[in-house]
Amino acid sequence: MRRYFVTPVFLLFAVSMVTFAAGCGENKQEYVSEATVMMSQKEIIKNWLESVAKSGQLDSSILTIRDEVKKLEQEPGVDTAGLLAGIDELEKLRSPAAVQKKAGEMLKLLNP
Numbered sequence: 001m002r003r004y005f006v007t008p009v010f011l012l013f014a015v016s017m018v019t020f021a022a023g024c025g026e027n028k029q030e031y032v033s034e035a036t037v038m039m040s041q042k043e044i045i046k047n048w049l050e051s052v053a054k055s056g057q058l059d060s061s062i063l064t065i066r067d068e069v070k071k072l073e074q075e076p077g078v079d080t081a082g083l084l085a086g087i088d089e090l091e092k093l094r095s096p097a098a099v100q101k102k103a104g105e106m107l108k109l110l111n112p
Helices: 008-022 041-055 061-074 080-092 096-110
Strands: none
Touching: 041 061, 041 096, 061 080, 080 096
């Protein structure tokens, strides 16, 4: 009986061909346009407040949110003064429960 064994060179060749063949398929990746990814200042603030209301945690993003609220001053129907005052109060709060409660109140100011 004859024994056949696979040489390392043949094995390397077979693995490389399988890898090459798997990479030659049709690319079906779709790209989302930049316009659909952009969010308004109101959406950014709302998402941030929802996150804070859920977690009760504040981080350095509060500075960015303050700037976003200031950009909303021109938009009718948004109480920017109340939101800015709320951000000031949020910074002073230490209890996660109090932070959650205040963020929930601020969400109501954003969506009257």
